[in-house]
Amino acid sequence: MRILVTGASGWIGSASVTELIAAGHHVIGLARSDEAAARIKALGAEVMQGSLDDLDSLRNATARAEGVVHLGYKHDFSQMADAARTDRAAIDTFAEVLQGSGGPLLIASGTLGLAPGRIGTEADMPAPAVHPRVGNAAYTLGLADRGIRSLVVRFAPTVHGAGGDHGFVATLARIARTQGVSACLGEGRNRWSAVHRLDAAKLVRLAIDKAAPGCVLHAVAEEAITAHTIATALGRSLAVPVTSISSDHAGAHFGWIGAFFGADAPASSTQTRERLGWKPQHPTLLEDIAAGHYPGT
Structure with a gap:
């Protein structure tokens, strides 16, 4: 199948491109810069220049494909509403072409x-x-009524692996190295879920190959890791002490990530595994931290 992938040069997108190509799909990667185009080409995918803001480029790229994997998003927490509007316009454009x-x-x-x-x-x-992006997911599921095999993959907040991760755990590692301590909020009993990027990419491919229309899938390998456990693993890896931070001091210590790291957000993937036969097999988050993949630099 010819698959258009947005976010193709990114952390999850590049792994998904590799997985899709290995399974025999022809991938068209959307590139908003020459640097991104070079990365996508190196993965073995066809490159089309464009961006989420350029609906004509999205329309033209979708017309060359039989399906879309939309992983691109503007992750600017100061402009969440604008990012969601851009995302919705992109989804409408994909649907316009794929309808029926x-x-x-x-x-x-x-x-x-x-x-x-x-x-x-x-x-x-x-x-x-909950978040402006959530409404776009619900809208996408409804597109099944328009003759589109609409699918939503909910990713764990931590998608980890070796090299290139700029997400939550990488940010926590940088804060720990800068502050000289690895911290959690309070007792750190709140829970996070996690998934290795290569396991996440395999789920994307399995979804494209066989998931039913209107399906919600969870890219979650570990459903409930406590914040204290994560902070302790980072402290051990970075050779800094582990401490507790009160909620009153979360902003000063953690900055923008404090509100997220304090959330209790466990999630299961039992239904996903049963539906698609997905079996995560790559290293756990704690194994990746222990391997030195999060040096805090």
């Missing part, structure tokens, strides 16, 4: 904030007020 084809339209979402205080499942449908 039965082709897949897979978009990325997240498990953070899915079901506070308990383990979230694929059956949970949070209110759009």
Whole structure:
């Protein structure tokens, strides 16, 4: 199948491109810069110049494909509403071209904030007020009624691996090295989920190959790692002490990530594994931390 991938040069996207090509798909990677184009080409994919803001480029790229894996997003926490509007316009553009084809339209979402205080499942449908992006996921699922194989993959807040991760754990490692301590909020009993980027990429490929329309899938290998456990692993890896930070001092110590690292956000992938036969097999988050993949530089 010819698959257009947005975010193809990114952390999850590049692994997904490799996985899709290995499975025999022809991948068209959307590139907004020459640097991104070079990375996509090196992966063995066809390159098309364009961006999420350029709907004509999205329309032209989608017309060359039989399906779309939409992993690109503007991760600017100061402009969340604008980012969600850009995302919705892109989804509408993909749907305009794919309508009636039965082709897949897979978009990325997240498990953070899915079901506070308990383990979230694929059956949970949070209110759009949780995050502007959540409404776009619900909208995408509804596109199944327009002859599109619409799919939503909710990724764990930590998608980890060797080299290139600029997400939450990499940020926590940099803070720990800068501050000289690895911290958690309070006792650090709140829980996070995690998945290795190569396991996440395999789930993307399995979804494209065989997931049913209107399906929600969870890219979660570890459903509940406590914040204290993560802080302790980083402290051991970076050779800094582990400490507790009160919520009153979270902003000063952690900056923007404090509100996220204090969230209790466990999530299950039981239904996903049963539906698609997905079996995560790559290193755990703690194994990747212990291997030195998060040096805090």
